[in-house]
Amino acid sequence: MELKNLRPVTGGDGQKLYIETYGCQMNVGDTEIVVSIMQGEGFVHTERIDEADVILINTCSVRDNAEQRVWGRLQEFRRHKKRAGVLVGVIGCMAERLREELMERERIVDVVVGPDSYRDLPNLVRTAAEGARGVNVQLSREETYAEISPVRLDKNGVSAFIAIMRGCNNFCSYCVVPFTRGRERSRSPETIVREARELFDAGYREVTLLGQNVNSYSHDSDSGGHSGDFPELLRMVAEISPLLRVRFATSHPKDFSDKLLETMAAMPNICRCIHLPAQSGSTRMLTVMNRRYTREWYLERAAAVRRLMPDCALTTDIIAGFCGERPEDHADTLSLMREAAFDFAYMFKYSERPGTKAADEMDDDVAEDVKTARLSEIIALQNELSLAGNRLDIGRRFEVLVEGVSKRDTDRLFGRTSQNKVVVFPRGTLKTGDYATVEITDCSSATLHARVV
Ligand code: 5AD
Ligand code: SF4
Numbered sequence: 001m002e003l004k005n006l007r008p009v010t011g012g013d014g015q016k017l018y019i020e021t022y023g024c025q026m027n028v029g030d031t032e033i034v035v036s037i038m039q040g041e042g043f044v045h046t047e048r049i050d051e052a053d054v055i056l057i058n059t060c061s062v063r064d065n066a067e068q069r070v071w072g073r074l075q076e077f078r079r080h081k082k083r084a085g086v087l088v089g090v091i092g093c094m095a096e097r098l099r100e101e102l103m104e105r106e107r108i109v110d111v112v113v114g115p116d117s118y119r120d121l122p123n124l125v126r127t128a129a130e131g132a133r134g135v136n137v138q139l140s141r142e143e144t145y146a147e148i149s150p151v152r153l154d155k156n157g158v159s160a161f162i163a164i165m166r167g168c169n170n171f172c173s174y175c176v177v178p179f180t181r182g183r184e185r186s187r188s189p190e191t192i193v194r195e196a197r198e199l200f201d202a203g204y205r206e207v208t209l210l211g212q213n214v215n216s217y218s219h220d221s222d223s224g225g226h227s228g229d230f231p232e233l234l235r236m237v238a239e240i241s242p243l244l245r246v247r248f249a250t251s252h253p254k255d256f257s258d259k260l261l262e263t264m265a266a267m268p269n270i271c272r273c274i275h276l277p278a279q280s281g282s283t284r285m286l287t288v289m290n291r292r293y294t295r296e297w298y299l300e301r302a303a304a305v306r307r308l309m310p311d312c313a314l315t316t317d318i319i320a321g322f323c324g325e326r327p328e329d330h331a332d333t334l335s336l337m338r339e340a341a342f343d344f345a346y347m348f349k350y351s352e353r354p355g356t357k358a359a360d361e362m363d364d365d366v367a368e369d370v371k372t373a374r375l376s377e378i379i380a381l382q383n384e385l386s387l388a389g390n391r392l393d394i395g396r397r398f399e400v401l402v403e404g405v406s407k408r409d410t411d412r413l414f415g416r417t418s419q420n421k422v423v424v425f426p427r428g429t430l431k432t433g434d435y436a437t438v439e440i441t442d443c444s445s446a447t448l449h450a451r452v453v
Contacts, residue, residue, distance in 0.1 A: 023060025281336025
């Protein structure tokens with residue numbers, strides 16, 4: 001072990017902690033929990049890497065390019081490692097997936113901690129400061145960090161994420177998440193509602209309830225009784241105040257219920273936007289993906305959304321070029337996108353992940369250039385659909401929650417509609433956290449422009 005890392009540390013001792021976050025919103029939330037845990041042990045959060053004593057990187061494994069970005073960043077951390085006593089820790093999904101291999105491949109890494117072991121992080125950092133390796137990648141069936149108050153690192157003070165559950169039990173054949181984040185478990189409704197109320201009291205006006213599959217949220221109370229499903233939780237959070245907007249993600253189509261739609265329709269402050277990842281429009285592909293629904297089932301759920309809430313936006317995730325995908329499967333994806341008329345989509349090329357069923361049992365046999373071409377077609381179609389959807393909004397009025405000053409034009413503010421569309425409008429006397437009624441005057445495929453009414 002290198003002697004330069006030898007430094008007696010008891011507690012955090014005011015040591016400065018710098019942390020970078022990659023990947024999904026769940027990771028953003030986890031980073032806020034990690035900062036809370038570390039502060040509780042005397043570490044002080046800093047945004048400046050050059051003054052940090054402990055550098056953490058919270059990582060994502062969902063696609064290979066997400067991992068490559070982290071390897072690149074670790075190389076760049078080498079120069080900070082030259083300062084005496086600086087420790088580098090890799091946390092999150094890559095830590096869980098690669099374990100000790102991370103330290104073997106990148107010598108600057110002192111600490112490796114998986115998503116369920118963050119309570120052990122201060123202790124492991126201390127161990128590493130004494131010259132030993134600090135590794136904990138134990139997954140848990142219970143850990144939800146329920147009582148830990150996240151340290152809010154977002155700057156706007158208006159919108160916040162609340163993790164309501166962790167892990168995933170679905171084992172979609174392409175996905176590494178069930179392996180890196182372990183089994184599904186839900187937080188108690190009491191701790192969730194309390195966290196949302198505290199945010200509202202602190203001036204926040206929007207919370208997003210997060211889970212890999214919020215529709216399977218289920219919590220049994222400590223006294224043994226069943227204390228509710230996701231629609232009930234959503235209603236409890238929305239009842240905190242009509243001024244608190246409530247969003248949620250992600251919904252799995254197989255579990256997406258009419259009860260949820262009815263709860264949304266009954267409460268105007270539950271935002272009119274549903275993220276419902278389709279992944280593919282081909283039933284044959286959905287079957288090999290282990291999604292457990294058909295194209296017809298998906299389109300029926302999309303139709304139910306449109307029927308019960310005609311003003312509701314529908315967004316999705318699409319994977320191009322999964323194992324064995326034929327031209328006709330790809331055509332099915334394009335036609336499903338048109339039929340569902342998605343307002344927005346996250347679109348990806350399939351990336352094989354070691355350890356998944358697809359990696360073990362299926363051929364990643366769609367050529368890279370074919371994947372690229374299919375993804376381009378999917379992106380082009382989505383741009384067309386987003387633009388068409390936005391054009392329909394011209395002349396209509398929306399309530400927006402002001403989130404801040406527009407990056408392109410400091411005389412303008414930006415906010416979001418209930419449908420989660422970004423709107424840019426003149427500043428006037430408005431400020432961040434206000435609600436404003438605007439009329440849409442123009443649009444691109446990504447942004448609405450408006451005047452305040
Ligand atoms: N390759 C490409 N995309 C993936 N996703 C999950 N696993 C993979 C993979 N191996 C996508 C899915 C999921 C989103 C979060 O990431 O579309 O909904
Ligand atoms: Fe991955 Fe499927 Fe779970 Fe989503 S539902 S995290 S895609 S396994």
